[in-house]
Amino acid sequence: MTLRTLPGFMELLPQEQIVMDRMKAVIRHTYELFGFAPLDTPVLETAEVLLSKSGGDTEKQIYEFKKGDTDLAMRFDLTVPLAKYVALYNNDLTFPFKRYQIGKVYRGERPQKGRFREFYQCDIDIIDRDELSIVYDAEVLAVIYTVFKTLKLPAFKIYLNNRKLLSGFLESLKIEEKTVEVLRLVDKIKKIPEEAFLGELADLGLAEELNRKLLNFIKIKGSNAEILEALEALQISNENFQTGLNELKTVISQAEMQGINPQNIQIDLSITRGLDYYTGTVYETFFDEHPEFGSVCSGGRYDNLSSVFMDKKFPGVGISIGLTRLFDQLKNSGLLEIEGPTPNRALIIVQSQEYQNLALDLVGKLRREDIPADVYLRDCKFKKKMEYANKIKVPYLIIIGEDEAQNHVFTVKNMKEGVQQTMSLDDLIKEIKA
């Protein structure tokens, strides 16, 4: 038998898993802080539901199989299951419906560096009936901002745009029938040279003069205020453009109101997100010093979540963090502080086994004080016990021997600072909790 984990499936050592889980906990906590309720949909759905909307690429990547008479598929994102959920249960939900979901999704693509076949997505969406306030587009910015600040990751910027601006601009050039193709092309601008971009635009059958204008438009740079000013100065009066401009202004001003550092937000007119279903605000997030990571958190506003499944209109705005890939990139770049392979705050070792019951009594007391703790139970030389303590990198080592047993005290070593003290149970608990 070949003992192996499938390629493209992340499997971590405990010390790495602890860091990964801490990141997941920060994301979950932040989502709940902003009032998002948890959702947990099945990994398996009928193939009919999952493939209702998709094009060719998704079908090639999907894990699909038959069990009995049913065509089953593993979810490839958390959006289609959400669309199904809202369509199925909308009569039982309270709107605006703010949900988060942190779960694994599956894409059977060719495995390559940095690509995973099983990976966590951490999604939020705010969905309402018929209409959804633009203020939520700013709230989503605040969520992204708070998540990355709380994760204590390197300097980042959230780039945002509004798709109505570009489509309004195309309308003003009278080439609105090419909007979908142009939006998709603009999405690639950072990955291809300018001349290649102009070439591809020409392939769409657009006049060179228009293409230059388009390039100049998406290249408008400056502070957020400067870009907004430049957009005003274009004096484009169609509704699409004006709505987009107003929405973008609102999002920027509301974001500051929500306490976001303006340094962390940048309007970028070249951001479109390739997906057809975004209709307004779009977001991407990059680390300043690591553009090679790509966008680590993206999303946007859409007019109708469940259009494939039903007629009612459910507009929404949401984002997704690809946690597995993000963790992998941070790890490979040495940006994660990986500590010991245990969640323990304290480890208790005994000078000789006769003190084991004292150690077990103490560990129970620590745990009842909500301090993760453990006793090393193997009967071996004291040196071996110390080696174990050093290996697992536990913050506090507690030693019990004859002196400690007689005097009802404990010897506590702060392993980071190397300081060793003898103290009472109460002081010990205070010290570790501090």
Place this chain on the structure above:
Amino acid sequence: MTLRTLPGFMELLPQEQIVMDRMKAVIRHTYELFGFAPLDTPVLETAEVLLSKSGGDTEKQIYEFKKGDTDLAMRFDLTVPLAKYVALYNNDLTFPFKRYQIGKVYRGERPQKGRFREFYQCDIDIIDRDELSIVYDAEVLAVIYTVFKTLKLPAFKIYLNNRKLLSGFLESLKIEEKTVEVLRLVDKIKKIPEEAFLGELADLGLAEELNRKLLNFIKIKGSNAEILEALEALQISNENFQTGLNELKTVISQAEMQGINPQNIQIDLSITRGLDYYTGTVYETFFDEHPEFGSVCSGGRYDNLSSVFMDKKFPGVGISIGLTRLFDQLKNSGLLEIEGPTPNRALIIVQSQEYQNLALDLVGKLRREDIPADVYLRDCKFKKKMEYANKIKVPYLIIIGEDEAQNHVFTVKNMKEGVQQTMSLDDLIKEIKA
């Protein structure tokens, strides 16, 4: 298209999901308190790995399929993936290795009430090389005890036994070659009448006199002390029996040392757990008033976790909580307190939209104080806003109108107690945090 969730797959409304997630959080927190590190293995493995050990039933239930040239399968428990993990990474792990895993597993069995095809298992295992201290068998008891106490569920008892006792007893009757069959049969004793049990024993070809003795043995009742005494009185001297008796005594005495209420532990000699791989202590957990739930947490001690995969010996002890089924049973029995469909502690509503920015400013402040909070943004009649507040059952409702805006105060309604007060921001934060 048929819009549906697959039968046997749990999908909850937000108010239920919040309770489910709270249970999961308690279990996770308790596991970490006892020093277990998180593990997260893939849902998909090669079929070869997952089916290496299994018999016919598992193969029929497993979700198995081909992608390219690879036979893939969805995990049906968390034990086989753990065995693979330890076999693959044992050189990088620190032993004793205490891991927990909370994850979904898959069994494509015929759907029926209370049976799920996708369900959460919440597992802990402690694994060592070559030998593992019996004290860990008591620690596992303490974990089960702490989990169910912290979950604030109805009165429960953990039933325990040691398989060496029964196999030692069979040895003393000189019918040890039937041990596996008898252990499996004893496992069924609570589900079939005594006469049927004796009949099935007879079918194994055992003499009636022996079968009576066996029945009397597993029916030994009384307090833990009384049962231990009765076992002593049998004066069975073979090593198997004596080791089992000593282990059981140690586990019982250590459990009390760990602060477990003795009322919550009961030796039951008829508990064997059908699975072949348990070799010592075995556990089952029942609610006193709900025996129909079956065991809600089971497990035991095994000699060798990874025997299918490698020659090195890794003894361990562990348990599993079937969370999805437990949640379903508790819900159906009205034993869960289901509240509102939001994690919010506070909801802010405004008398008119001109105060919306004050509300947004406040919500940011509350969130920065780690209070999950939200603003109701829809521009509608005040009555509608109140209806929403009542519907989501938020603990605190904060109202901002002209008076509040002028005087820099907030009107706060404690929705449970129905008390309404006007207060400053500082007092408001104190009130909600209390």
